[in-house]
Amino acid sequence: MEKTADTPKTAGRVLHQARWYDLFTRFVSLGRDKAIREHLVELAAPAPGENVLDVGCGTGTLAIVLKSKVRMGDVHGIDASPEMIEVANEKAAKVGSNIHFQVALIEALPFPDASFDLVTSSFMLHHLPDDLKRTGLAEIRRVLNPGGRFLVTDFAAGHSPHFPLGNLLSVFGLGHAGGESIVDKHARGEGMVHKLPLMLKEAGFSDVETIATRHKDFAFMRAR
Amino acid sequence: MKRDLMDILACPVCKSPLELTVEKEEQDEIVIGSLLCRKCPETYPITDSIPNLLPPQLRNA
Numbered sequence: 001m002e003k004t005a006d007t008p009k010t011a012g013r014v015l016h017q018a019r020w021y022d023l024f025t026r027f028v029s030l031g032r033d034k035a036i037r038e039h040l041v042e043l044a045a046p047a048p049g050e051n052v053l054d055v056g057c058g059t060g061t062l063a064i065v066l067k068s069k070v071r072m073g074d075v076h077g078i079d080a081s082p083e084m085i086e087v088a089n090e091k092a093a094k095v096g097s098n099i100h101f102q103v104a105l106i107e108a109l110p111f112p113d114a115s116f117d118l119v120t121s122s123f124m125l126h127h128l129p130d131d132l133k134r135t136g137l138a139e140i141r142r143v144l145n146p147g148g149r150f151l152v153t154d155f156a157a158g159h160s161p162h163f164p165l166g167n168l169l170s171v172f173g174l175g176h177a178g179g180e181s182i183v184d185k186h187a188r189g190e191g192m193v194h195k196l197p198l199m200l201k202e203a204g205f206s207d208v209e210t211i212a213t214r215h216k217d218f219a220f221m222r223a224r
Numbered sequence: 225m226k227r228d229l230m231d232i233l234a235c236p237v238c239k240s241p242l243e244l245t246v247e248k249e250e251q252d253e254i255v256i257g258s259l260l261c262r263k264c265p266e267t268y269p270i271t272d273s274i275p276n277l278l279p280p281q282l283r284n285a
Contacts, residue, residue: 009282074232078277085274100229103276108236110277115232 010105013127014080019087021059025123036153036218037062040122041069043211043220044151049073050117055106055140056080056124060088060099066120067097076111078104106136111143119144121152126192130199133192137203149224150205156193156219193219225254225275235261235268236277242268 008014015021025033040062046052046069054063057077067075077099079085085101092099104110106121106128119140125133140150193210196219200208205223213220230244240263248256257270259277269276276283 008278076232080278082274082276086272089274098226100225101274102225102233103274103278104236105278105282108277108279108282110234110236110275111232112234112239 008080008105010080010107010132012080012106012129012132015058015084015127017083019083021084021087022061025058032215036215037065037122039213039215040120040151040153040220041065043222044118044120044149046070046073046118051115052076052118052120053078053109053111053116053143055109055119055121055136056127057088057101058084060084060091060101062120062122063088063099063101064092064095064097066118067092067099073117074100076100076102076116078102078106078109080105106139107132109139109143113142114145114148115143117145117148119148119150121150121154123154125152125196126154130192130195133196133199134203137199137205141204144224147224149222150200152196152221152223153218154193154196156217193221196221225270225273226252227254229275233259233275233277235264235266236279237261237266238263240264 046066048071050070050073052066052070052075054066054077057063057079060077063075063077077088082103085103088101102110128136144150197208197210200223208223209221211220211222233242234240235242240261242259242261244257244259246254246257253273254270255273259268259275266280
């Protein structure tokens, strides 16, 4: 995806093709995007009245589902891409969902400490180099209430020697992070999800769980 | 953006509260405006109802 004039100078990858993004995620997930999202929400267990932040919200699909669960609770979505936020606002308005979307970065969250009961992140962390992941995870821990939970899902590593999803990503020019092919990293079993539990602990999280699911190509983690 | 967003938004750099200036408001939606952090000091734009809270050094002018 090409950079535009609005691309922030973050070291993370920023996606701009917002109008095609939902179709793209459906294709890359082999049609499982909805099931994966529903599984993440089930694991997150958002309760009515809770305040929620979706980091890297893209076009807002997950945020809209979360809002339907927390009802009077506030849902915020941030994304580095203005194009994604524009589409997210349109989608939320279309379904009458009152969600707060902002252009912002995971490494510089625009919220005070202890603002949220739940933070979610889906298919975003693999876009970040490790140093940015560490900064971003510390920011997420900072804006979470004590005991608040963080739910993350991303591509699993080492499941398949050929990592078909990685090959699909590479077709779309998305298979590279930090100068190295994600496909290559997965072939060596060094996908980022292996490092994530330690990174979460280093960022101040406790009760870090890797949750086994039937979605073997995807990793789900929960931390507090 | 809605005015009640001010209850939670903070400066992305120093996390201080922000001050809202409204240039255009339609019904209860702030369409154009800005958010000022007096501590930094830095201004964050609101355009097309969307606040842009990218840190100044990470924006692309």
